[in-house]
Amino acid sequence: MMPNRVIAIGDFDGVHRGHQQILLQLNEWAASLHAEPMVLSFDANTKGQKIITDNRVKDWYFSQYGIEHWQVLHFEQWKEMAAEDFTDHFLKEELQVVGLVCGQDFHFGKDRKGNEFTLISRGITVKKLKSLMVEDLRVSSSMIRTYLEAGELEQAEARLGHPFCLMGEVCRGKGLARQYGQPTVNIPLSSRQLLPPYGVYAAWVEAEGSRYPAAANIGVRPTVESGGEPNLEAHILRDSPDLYGCEIRIELKAYLRKETRFESREQLFAQIQKDGEHSLTRLEMLK
Known part of the structure; x- marks a missing residue:
């Protein structure tokens, strides 16, 4: 017999x-x-x-709040x-x-006529x-989106209640960083994913139950290729494990610098070394 359910509906972005x-x-x-909690997203x-969050990230956060069952609704099918x-x-x-929990601006159905x-x-x-109010302003995905697009990660995090993060399975890169003794982990980015400005960020990488400090780059890597797709690449700064094929979570904590095209790869990897040192300093400050 199917249990009664209490639900919440929304983007949960x-x-x-x-x-x-x-x-x-x-x-x-x-x-x-004695009902089952469920989210429809x-x-x-x-x-x-x-x-802001794809389904993989949503699933991770829902699990942190004890939501074992949630269902993806295809918006075009239901609108x-x-x-x-x-x-x-x-x-x-x-x-x-039998019950539904919602926020103040709750509407659903065709032309949002349901309430x-x-x-x-x-x-x-x-x-x-x-x-929920922060600094007299209602917390909303739209507000957070504005902060992220401006690279204001700390303002976004204050409203998210957690760091902005991206998840994915580590894929093979070109191996250039490894040649210079600075191996990185790469995850692909969806064209639907909102991104902060291209650049380098102090970050944490979480994988297989461990957390590692990192310097992460979001961008198109103009020094090593032209016309590339946006990519997320993280240089793990301590105890760098082989994570190829693993699902990882990368938390972006602070903006360090914009993405730059260097005259040579040697200049690039010298800067990556400096970025790592800067990242460790910022992460220590943010503890």
Whole structure:
């Protein structure tokens, strides 16, 4: 028999502090009802913007908040369904939803005509939480996106409640850094992924249960190739393991410098050495 469920619905882009209070309330309420907590999250930003967190990162953060079950909704498939039909046929009949936790600006269904009253009128209890404020401004994915695009990682982190991070499986690079004694780990970047300005960042790399300080570069590596796709490359600064094929998480903590084209590879790798020292200093300051 399918369990009753208490759910939350939304983009959850960034899984920021406002989302986190929804997840905490979701777990607490579901436990009190002996129901299953569940998140329904869309596969793309519903406003057509680049995403702060892809599904891999969302899954990691949801697991940190005890959400074992979540489902990706394909926005194009659902956007034309009337809120009443979505409630009756999907939420109630298919998922057995008895309660929903939401924020202040909650709307759903075709033309965003559905709201908490649509659900209440159809027998679903709703808990609507107040917006979370930081410096008298509502925490929102749009605000965080603005800070990230400007490279203001500390402002973004204060509202995210965690560092901005990217995840992926380590892929083979060209091996140039290894030739200079500075091996790096590379993960591919989606064209849908929102990125801070190209440049070098103080970072942490998390892999296989361990954390490593790093200097990470986001950009197109103009010194070693032209016309390349954006890439995330991290130089692990201590105890560099072989992580090829492993899934890693890279937390960007502070902007160090813009991406630069050097006259030679020797100049580039001399600068990478300096970037590593600078990164260690910044990471120590940010502890």
